[in-house]
Amino acid sequence: xxxxxxxxxxxLSVKSTRQITNAMKMVAASKLRRAQDAITRLRPYANxxxxxxxxxSDISDANxxxxxxxxxxxxxxxxxLVSSNKGLCGPFNANVVKKTIDLxxxxxxxxxxxxxxxxxxxxRKAAExxxxxGYKVSxxxxxxxxxxxxxxxxxTATKFMDLFANKEYGKVExxxxxxxxxxxxxxxxxxxxxxxxxxxxxQSIHNDYTFEPSKEYIINNLIPDSLKLHIFxxxxxxxxAEQGARMTAMHKATDNATDLIKExxxxxxKARQASITKEILEITAGAEALSA
Amino acid sequence: xYLEIITPEETLFNGExxxxxIPGSEGSFGVLRNHxxxxxxxxxxxxxxKDENNEEREFEIKGGVTEVLKNNIVILAKF
Numbered sequence: 001x002x003x004x005x006x007x008x009x010x011x012l013s014v015k016s017t018r019q020i021t022n023a024m025k026m027v028a029a030s031k032l033r034r035a036q037d038a039i040t041r042l043r044p045y046a047n048x049x050x051x052x053x054x055x056x057s058d059i060s061d062a063n064x065x066x067x068x069x070x071x072x073x074x075x076x077x078x079x080x081l082v083s084s085n086k087g088l089c090g091p092f093n094a095n096v097v098k099k100t101i102d103l104x105x106x107x108x109x110x111x112x113x114x115x116x117x118x119x120x121x122x123x124r125k126a127a128e129x130x131x132x133x134g135y136k137v138s139x140x141x142x143x144x145x146x147x148x149x150x151x152x153x154x155x156t157a158t159k160f161m162d163l164f165a166n167k168e169y170g171k172v173e174x175x176x177x178x179x180x181x182x183x184x185x186x187x188x189x190x191x192x193x194x195x196x197x198x199x200x201x202x203q204s205i206h207n208d209y210t211f212e213p214s215k216e217y218i219i220n221n222l223i224p225d226s227l228k229l230h231i232f233x234x235x236x237x238x239x240x241a242e243q244g245a246r247m248t249a250m251h252k253a254t255d256n257a258t259d260l261i262k263e264x265x266x267x268x269x270k271a272r273q274a275s276i277t278k279e280i281l282e283i284t285a286g287a288e289a290l291s292a
Numbered sequence: 293x294y295l296e297i298i299t300p301e302e303t304l305f306n307g308e309x310x311x312x313x314i315p316g317s318e319g320s321f322g323v324l325r326n327h328x329x330x331x332x333x334x335x336x337x338x339x340x341x342k343d344e345n346n347e348e349r350e351f352e353i354k355g356g357v358t359e360v361l362k363n364n365i366v367i368l369a370k371f
Contacts, residue, residue: 038301045298048366052331052359150300151371209361212332213318221333222357225368232300 004275007268011261018257024088025250028243032182035240038148039179042229042236049226055209056219066223067165069195074170076116077108078163080192081137082176082238083126085145089246092177093125095187099175100130103189118169122156122235148239150232157231161224164193174231179240183248188237192230195223293325293363295341297351299371304351305341312365313340314358323360330360339367 081100083093100119104112111117119135121127124142131137141156163169172193177185211218295312297305312323315337323330339351356369 041302042300044296044303045300045368048296048298048359048368052357052366052368055359055361056331209329209331212316212330218331218333218357225357229300 004268004271007264007271011264011268014257014260014264018254018261021250021253021257025247025254028089028247028250032240032243032247035236035243036179039233039236039240042233046229046233049222049229053219053222053226056215056222066195066220068161068193068223068227071194072164072167072170074167075111076118076169077111078118078120078160078169078172079103080160080172080174081119081121081123081126081130082174082234083121083123084238084242085124085142086246087125088249089242090249090252092185092242092245093123093129095185096126096175096177097129097133099187099189100126101133101135103173103175104135120160123238144235145239148235150228153232153235154228157228158224160192160231161227169193174234176234176238177241177245179237179244182244185241185245188234190234192227195227293323293327293365295365295367297339297367297369299369304369305349308344309341309365310344310346311342313338314367315339315353316358317355323365325363327360327363329362331357333357334367334369339369 079100081096083096087093104117108117119130119137120139120141121130121137122141122144124140127137127140127142144152144156160172164172171191173189174192175187175189178188180186293309295305295307295309296303310325313320314323314332315335317333317335320337321332334353334356336354337352339353341349341351343349351369353367353369354371356367358365358367
């Protein structure tokens with residue numbers, strides 16, 4: 001049986017760990033609320049943008065003409081990994097890396113052998129993890145998460161779009177965690193560019209719109225906007241998912257610490273009882289020896 | 293007529309208005325009740341509105357797009 005002092009110091013250390021994980025849980029919970037708010041606030045904009053694009057009846061024609069919808073000749077592929085800058089959030093970041101490696105090994109095995117799959121990372125953790133596995137990350141945008149605003153994200157999104165428009169890459173895919181609720185993150189892999197055609201029923205309500213300055217100009221402006229919004233939405237989603245994952249992980253850690261403290265307290269009490277019993281035994285034995 | 297001014301980060305305005313002046317990319321224009329359907333891209337400038345009580349408010353934008361349809365005006369603004 002471990003000695004009393006040892007157990008006591010372990011209890012103390014587990015207790016202080018529990019305090020930390022509990023505090024981290026609280027922090028994640030409050031950040032989660034803010035991250036969720038941001039997603040909710042984005043929704044009206046995203047919906048309206050989609051609506052306007054739909055109202056311009058021949059949007060699908062325009063889509064096929066846009067630089068961002070045409071397939072280009074480059075056979076290089078760009079994978080964008082969205083993760084977090086901080087750890088302690090369960091399998092959140094590892095999942096992104098696992099999915100990416102899965103893509104490289106299966107879907108893009110041929111391209112990878114020819115060295116044509118490139119990686120860029122938003123968030124430090126996935127970049128670190130994938131570099132350990134021997135893949136080179138050509139560019140990182142970690143600072144985006146320090147201040148997650150549309151204007152900051154816009155610049156990075158424009159960069160991805162330019163790379164595609166300049167035919168450096170033939171395909172851009174993005175891997176990130178989608179937020180479902182605090183406990184559930186959906187690992188998502190989407191094709192960012194070229195734009196995939198959605199086969200939806202077009203019920204174009206013909207309103208005789210006046211276009212200022214021209215229909216083409218507006219469409220050419222709106223499509224890049226909706227692409228930037230796509231990245232922004234992915235980042236907001238990932239951010240909320242990260243806080244959710246951290247909250248769950250820290251909640252579990254706190255629970256585990258509580259269990260551990262319970263166990264340790266039990267063995268502490270047992271050890272204390274044993275030592276008392278031993279002492280009494282010694283005393284009575286001594287007394288008996290004297291009176292005999 | 294009903295006006296919404298929305299950015300990716302928040303909804304700036306949401307409510308009934310009597311008059312809106314919008315900075316279109318080809319010059320600014322005013323919108324009154326029963327305006328014809330219109331989709332226009334926006335330039336840098338100031339949105340001026342008169343709400344139900346004819347009180348004026350202003351919003352500065354850097355661009356965006358607007359849709360006017362059946363007395364509903366939506367402005368997707370950029371900063």
